[in-house]
């Protein structure tokens with residue numbers, strides 16, 4: 366079967382006219398997804414003893430291979446190549462124009478799965494800013510009490526969860542770690558506990574589905590799965606109550622609560638009142654199930670993405686004390702000397718802090734690719750001057766880590782983490798600018814369209830882009846205003862070698878399905 370699939374897919378791929386690489390597995394198979402993290406290193410080890418070891422299997426069979434490979438494959442094979450697997454054929458693209466075209470021709474190259482984004486308006490950004498500064502300061506207070514911090518991951522996830530519960534649901538929690546051990550056995554789960562359990566077990570929830578976890582067969586499931594089922598039920602109840610409250614406020618003509626769920630309920634109610642004269646149809650607004658789905662997507666998409674990026678930011682900064690001083694000078698100027706602390710005053714001026722976030726997303730992006738499909742039809746796409754005819758059922762991958770590391774766009778030091786590449790200084794010295802400091806004349810670089818897209822682009826781009834920029838810039842400014850981070854040296858190790866080890870840890874990091 367494997368040989369039959371591979372030869373069929375290979376002959377289809379060959380006709381497209383770009384280089385072809387073959388791997389004898391299906392990266393989309395659930396079995397391979399669950400086992401590849403464990404089997405991958407073992408297979409690598411076995412294959413390294415035979416001549417085939419340096420070939421395509423070890424290089425391309427792991428999920429997230431492009432995170433480590435960066436631009437190498439594209440420098441060797443050109444801007445497009447096809448990975449033939451026992452499942453689909455995957456066309457990998459590292460070309461800004463082609464990627465933009467793919468994202469814009471949405472009707473032809475849709476996403477394999479449809480999901481809808483909730484509203485992310487500018488009015489909510491002040492709330493995001495206030496909450497992320499508060500959470501970052503409380504996280505800092507907690508860290509100040511620790512002799513050294515061996516693991517930031519858990520704390521940063523807590524930070525990100527709290528920003529979501531506050532902005533999404535109007536529930537503000539203190540960072541306090543002593544409330545970690547809530548009674549999850551018999552007692553009532555809070556909104557935060559249930560959301561946290563769902564997010565930590567999101568793969569389980571998606572694989573088994575909420576119906577199985579909460580239905581009549583629930584009592585036959587393992588204890589932990591039952592707890593996740595209980596969390597799913599409780600979460601739904603909290604959302605239902607919140608929707609009801611918001612509708613009552615609306616009916617009484619009262620102001621909304623200023624969080625995402627209320628924004629979504631109101632947008633949905635307005636939509637339900639609208640009438641489309643061209644079709645003669647009234648819109649139905651969003652059902653409770655759809656609002657629940659949107660809230661889940663909002664939380665799922667906004668949780669780990671922030672936690673992963675902030676973890677990388679802190680780790681990069683630990684290896685680069687000079688950049689900590691560079692951003693501290695800006696934070697000092699904007700927040701202390703100029704007294705700008707609000708979203709409107711401070712965020713647009715903290716360009717160096719944003720540059721640190723962008724440079725981290727460039728070198729260690731949490732979303733390595735956007736996947737499109739040709740669907741049921743034959744499509745064509747241009748890569749440089751060549752038109753490629755693509756067969757139905759082919760996946761097309763725009764690989765961000767490769768684009769982000771390509772010397773064509775980022776120069777010879779593309780693989781170096783250097784936030785200053787994002788900042789230029791306006792040299793003009795008009796009379797009104799004489800008083801202004803260097804910080805006020807700095808400009809944040811905007812790369813050409815299609816070159817830097819951690820949030821994707823086009824009409825299916827991340828709706829949380831601004832949310833993420835505000836939250837991450839706010840967190841960096843709060844954490845590094847008065848404090849510095851440095852690696853903890855191991856026995857007898859110099860600080861220089863500890864910093865080098867920190868960079869190695871980043872280089873060695875990658876994607877895993879479970880931790």
Ligand code: HEM
Pocket residue numbers: 476479480481482483662663664666667668670671674731732734735736819820821825826827828829830832833
């Ligand atoms: C550094 C942080 C983030 C990055 C790099 C990021 C990146 C992305 C990307 C690349 C997509 C498109 C995925 C695809 O097309 O397959 C996406 C979708 C999405 N993101 Fe983000 N995101 C971030 C933070 C957030 C935050 C904070 C939120 C919400 C608070 C959020 C909400 C969403 C939602 C709801 C979608 C799905 C949109 C849809 O289906 O139309 N994201 N994100």
